[in-house]
Amino acid sequence: MLDLDKIISVVLVEPKYQGNIGAVARSMANSGISDLRIVKTPIETEAIYRSMHGRYILENAKIFNSLKEAVSGFEIIAGTSDISKSGEKFRRVPTGPEEFWSTNGLTGQKVALVFGREDNGLNYEELGMCNFFLKIIGNPEYPVYNLSHAVAIILYEMIKANYSCNATITHDLIGRDKIDTLAGRLEELLAKIDYNEQEIDTLMNMLNRIIARANITDSEFFKIMGIMRQTINRLQ
Ligand SMILES: C[S@@+](CC[C@H](N)C(=O)[O-])C[C@H]1O[C@@H](n2cnc3c(N)ncnc32)[C@H](O)[C@@H]1O
Structure with a gap:
């Protein structure tokens, strides 16, 4: 508990x-x-x-x-x-x-x-x-x-x-700092693909909700960050 x-x-x-x-x-x-x-x-x-x-x-x-x-x-x-x-x-x-x-x-x-x-x-x-x-x-x-x-x-x-022990206790889920880092990297990616600036705030709100629901672990976080870094590098 x-x-x-x-x-x-x-x-x-x-x-x-x-x-x-x-x-x-x-x-x-x-x-x-x-x-x-x-x-x-x-x-x-x-x-x-x-x-x-x-x-x-x-x-x-x-x-x-x-x-x-x-x-x-x-x-x-x-x-x-x-x-x-x-x-x-x-x-x-x-x-x-x-x-x-x-x-x-x-x-x-x-x-x-x-x-x-x-x-x-x-x-x-x-x-x-x-x-x-x-x-x-x-x-x-x-x-x-x-x-x-x-x-x-x-x-x-x-x-x-x-x-009732329904709790899904997971100790290695990412915390606020990494959630923000991930969201920041996604925003960077959207800027690189010239995503419509007027829609970025709404889209980021949605992506933030998805990230929170996803229960991302530490190792998953580093994988996703790595993929996005490579994508951004390729686009440059
Ligand atoms: C009297 S209600 C206000 C009703 C208002 N129509 C609204 O937009 O939520 C006061 C607060 O109680 C909570 N609340 C009331 N009914 C709820 C429901 N069915 N589901 C979730 N929260 C509820 C919400 O936090 C709501 O803002």
Whole structure:
């Protein structure tokens, strides 16, 4: 089993209701994790009341000015939303929490679980920073959970997967630094083939998500880097 407290963090983006912040802290205490990160919203007394035995989590919570700062250094950034479509188009392919924890979620890499505002959720740009997109199924007519309930469901599935040894613990998976190096090399390659500059950001977001999902090991990383270096050299 993994020591979840060392690797799992919860990030709340601009939560509006102090009651929800407190309930999230309580759920985290139930789940044995303690790193709570909040973007912009300060913690007030009502949250402390609602946190019950999770009060220590609020006392140690970190407040950030942006989501980018809050998730810096995490290998796995999992955004959550009840919406996967805009109009008839799928914006992202959703993963259910159960599937997430039993495949990519519990590999020993650092995971940030990102939750959105009670009224507007996470915006398009914020979801773009995430390399996974988690959606909890519910009544198709009304799949929108209360923020703290969504956190509780996702953390419950995490504990279940950890207890049932569904965790695919892999110690030699690449970390954030190598993920960034790989993405940088791909970007270099795209520039060399004169890829349409206006589309590079969108494409890089997609490639970053694919790299994170791929669970690349150290030796695989060096192989891929080698191939790309040779390709870039040939193109020069
Ligand atoms: C009240 S909901 C906001 C709903 C908003 N329509 C949205 O775009 O997500 C507050 C937060 O709870 C989480 N949430 C609620 N329902 C969810 C679901 N079915 N699957 C995943 N996360 C959910 C998300 O983090 C969401 O941003």
